Amino acid sequence: MSRTHDSHPGDVRRRGMLVVISSPSGGGKGTLIRSLLGRVPDLRYSVSFTTRAPRPSEIEGTHYHFVSPEEFTSMRERGEFLEWALVHNNYYGTAWRSLEQTDSAGHDVVLEIDVQGAQTVRERIRDAVHIFILPPSFEVLRERLVKRGSESPTELAVRLHNAAAEVARYAEFDYVVINDEIEFATARLAAVIVAERIRATRQHEPAGRVLATFTGAQV
Numbered sequence: 001m002s003r004t005h006d007s008h009p010g011d012v013r014r015r016g017m018l019v020v021i022s023s024p025s026g027g028g029k030g031t032l033i034r035s036l037l038g039r040v041p042d043l044r045y046s047v048s049f050t051t052r053a054p055r056p057s058e059i060e061g062t063h064y065h066f067v068s069p070e071e072f073t074s075m076r077e078r079g080e081f082l083e084w085a086l087v088h089n090n091y092y093g094t095a096w097r098s099l100e101q102t103d104s105a106g107h108d109v110v111l112e113i114d115v116q117g118a119q120t121v122r123e124r125i126r127d128a129v130h131i132f133i134l135p136p137s138f139e140v141l142r143e144r145l146v147k148r149g150s151e152s153p154t155e156l157a158v159r160l161h162n163a164a165a166e167v168a169r170y171a172e173f174d175y176v177v178i179n180d181e182i183e184f185a186t187a188r189l190a191a192v193i194v195a196e197r198i199r200a201t202r203q204h205e206p207a208g209r210v211l212a213t214f215t216g217a218q219v
Contacts, residue, residue, distance in 0.1 A: 017196060018099070018125055019043075021189075022118045023133035024163035025088065026145040028179040029112055030063075032133060035186040037110070039210075040193050044107040046098045049075065052090035055150045064127065083120035088158055092117065093132065108193070115169050122172075129196050132173035136180045138163070165208045 023029040048063045084093030135141040
């Protein structure tokens with residue numbers, strides 16, 4: 001997945017990128033992504049599809065596209081998903097069209113997905129950047145989930161049980177950010193984005209234009 005990117009004054013256009021951010025439920029990836037979007041320019045959020053019910057504070061089309069299991073299955077059978085997974089007894093997926101719409105606007109794209117979805121993206125889009133968000137501890141994770149109050153005791157137990165397996169997969173990712181304090185964690189995420197944007201492998205097109213100015217130049 002590559003795209004040209006609107007340049008800032010003094011910048012040279014470059015290839016864009018896909019950023020995958022994962023964490024266990026309660027790891028704080030949603031909060032960090034919102035903070036990141038407010039800090040890093042030309043970065044857009046890809047809204048996923050899910051079959052779970054919306055939480056009181058969630059807005060259709062902003063946090064998720066909420067669909068029925070039947071709608072989700074139809075989309076999956078039509079090959080509309082880049083990735084999809086069954087997580088905590090609900091389906092989640094990223095539609096190709098969501099990425100294409102953001103891509104056409106010339107922005108880098110952030111995906112907020114679980115470790116299963118991240119594995120699929122890793123296999124299908126080789127140059128995506130993968131970041132894992134770790135909570136400071138299991139107890140902090142439990143406190144966050146309890147405070148959120150959006151899950152039943154049974155759902156809470158499932159999420160905490162699954163978290164142990166999810167955090168154990170951190171080494172599959174390119175970067176790990178410990179979400180101990182939102183400002184520091186956001187700064188670390190922003191640093192990753194900035195560094196990846198200027199990676200040499202993403203700079204072939206703009207570097208080529210610069211090198212072309214040296215051809216035939218008089219010393």
